[in-house]
Every structure is written in structure tokens, then in C-alpha cells.
Amino acid sequence: MKTILILEDNAREMERLVKIVREQGTQNEVICAVNLEQAYHMAMEKSIDLFLLDIILDPRTSGDASGMKFADHIREVERYHFTPIIFITGLEDPSLYAYSDVQCYSYIEKPYDTKQLSELIKETLMIPTDSSASDRVYYRRDGILLKLCKEDIVYIENGRSGRVIHTTADERYLPYKPVKEILKELDSDDFVQCNRFVIVNRNYVETIDSVNRYVTFKNRTDSVEIGLTYKKNFLRRVFNG
Known part of the structure; x- marks a missing residue:
């Protein structure tokens, strides 16, 4: 069983993301957070295998990049140094910052293709996270x-x-x-x-x-x-x- 944390403030988008993740296996646990405080708390309470992060949580705030902020902080937690992160974004080109600064696994731009995101999540969940992968x-x-x-x-x-x-x-x-x-x-x-x-x-x-x-x-x-x-x-x- 894998545990996936989704950080998304839009209820409709959250529902869509949960459905896509559920299709990868009903045994997987999906944790939903709508703000940074919830996401931090849940990440500390659980052991997350994949983060799905919306970069912009407050579109009313100019230059908002709350998802990036969360990723920066979560990388400081030892057990999450290399946990896969997928950014979901409406930004034109976040790749340079995302890959170099927080080592995200990948990103997908809105409006995203459901099949493409589903395949990306499936691929990411195949990465072993236990000690058997240490070699x-x-x-x-x-x-x-x-x-x-x-x-x-x-x-x-x-x-x-x-x-x-x-x-x-x-x-x-x-x-x-x-x-x-x-x-x-x-x-x-x-x-x-x-x-x-x-x-x-x-x-x-x-x-x-x-x-x-x-x-x-x-x-x-x-x-x-x-x-x-x-x-x-x-x-x-x-x-x-």
C-alpha cells in the first residue's frame, strides 16, 4: 500500500485528482490537504510515498507559489529528502526551479490530460520506498x-x-x-x-x-x-x- 498526499485548494480539482489516484489501486491511501498547515500536519503524522502539489493555492495573491514553499520545507525533513513530488501547475515554465531547487520528480501543466497524469502517477508509485531499494x-x-x-x-x-x-x-x-x-x-x-x-x-x-x-x-x-x-x-x- 502506498500513501499519496494531495495539496490542492480547488474542490473540483481535488475530486478529480483523488479519482485518478484511486484508479492506481483502491488499497492506496489518499490524503487530502487544502492548505499548507494541513499538508504539514499530515506529512508529519503519516509516511508519504508521493506528493501531488498544486503550486498556486491562492490565485488572488500575486506571485503565490505556496506549493513550492511546501516542497522546500518538506525536503528539509530527513525521510522526505527523495520522496517523489509531482507539481501540478498553471505556470508557463516552472521546470528550472522545480527540478534544480526541490528535486521534483516531474510536473504537469494545467489543463492536464487525465491519461497522461494517470500514467505519470503509476510510474512514480512503482519506485520502491523500502530498504529493498537501498542497493x-x-x-x-x-x-x-x-x-x-x-x-x-x-x-x-x-x-x-x-x-x-x-x-x-x-x-x-x-x-x-x-x-x-x-x-x-x-x-x-x-x-x-x-x-x-x-x-x-x-x-x-x-x-x-x-x-x-x-x-x-x-x-x-x-x-x-x-x-x-x-x-x-x-x-x-x-x-x-
Whole structure:
């Protein structure tokens, strides 16, 4: 059973959203909130698996973005760091703020297509939220939800133009994300930052040249630099765990 919280002030829209969510499974619990206070209270009382948030709760107030405000605060709660959020909005282009600042899973613009939203909710509810998912990471590429086993990641290069996940089988090219956030998503002691832009899976380390400051990997010909300021911690983490 999954628990979905809907934050929507319009009664007709709320009824429509509840119906769409119910179609994903009658066993799912749907929690309805019409304002921020209700939403905060319910999120603290329950364990939410998906947030459906209307961005504008008070259209009479110029510049209202109450749904964004709620998302900002809910991301500060540890158990909701990575809980999927779908924004429902009438704004023309909220994607830049939504994705970069609160890491929303997706957004859909009003007037939305019922079938499209239904498929999006169905896709989102398939994301595991229990401990069995701890060995995998999830990401979206070209609108498709993909998963990747952490143990298959050799190292990750990150830069302003994007990030490259080097796996045992291939390379995955994804949008930029701060290294701090990547490490938080990986949530594993196996991954160690070795310079400003690179995270290494210590299980694949073959050799370390501490003098020339570079590391090589098992069954690979590539190598990466060990940053001077990262060297001490990197060596300690790789050798001592």
C-alpha cells in the first residue's frame, strides 16, 4: 500500500485528482490537504510515498507559489529528502526551479490530460520506498524512469555541462547535479569523493599512486586524479573503509 498526499485548494480539482489516484489501486491511501498547515500536519503524522502539489493555492495573491514553499520545507525533513513530488501547475515554465531547487520528480501543466497524469502517477508509485531499494539508484532520462545498481557504478564524473556515470558495462550521461547531492542519493560508504568533480567506488580501485595523485580501476584503462585537498580523506576511506 502506498500513501499519496494531495495539496490542492480547488474542490473540483481535488475530486478529480483523488479519482485518478484511486484508479492506481483502491488499497492506496489518499490524503487530502487544502492548505499548507494541513499538508504539514499530515506529512508529519503519516509516511508519504508521493506528493501531488498544486503550486498556486491562492490565485488572488500575486506571485503565490505556496506549493513550492511546501516542497522546500518538506525536503528539509530527513525521510522526505527523495520522496517523489509531482507539481501540478498553471505556470508557463516552472521546470528550472522545480527540478534544480526541490528535486521534483516531474510536473504537469494545467489543463492536464487525465491519461497522461494517470500514467505519470503509476510510474512514480512503482519506485520502491523500502530498504529493498537501498542497493539501487533511480533517475529519469528522456522521460523514462531507469534504475541502476550501485555495485555496477565504477566512478562518476560531474561537471557544469552534466555528469557521466561510468559503469561496468557503459557510460550514462545525465544532467548536472551537485556532488553533495549525488553522494546523499548514493548513501553508501563505498563511494568516496577523490576530487572536486569525481566520486569513486572504492571496490573498483586497482592501484593508487599517492605521489603523482591518481587512481586506476580494475579491468579498466582509464584513471582519475586525486585532488590535493581530498587526498588524505580519500586514502583513509579507501584503505580503512
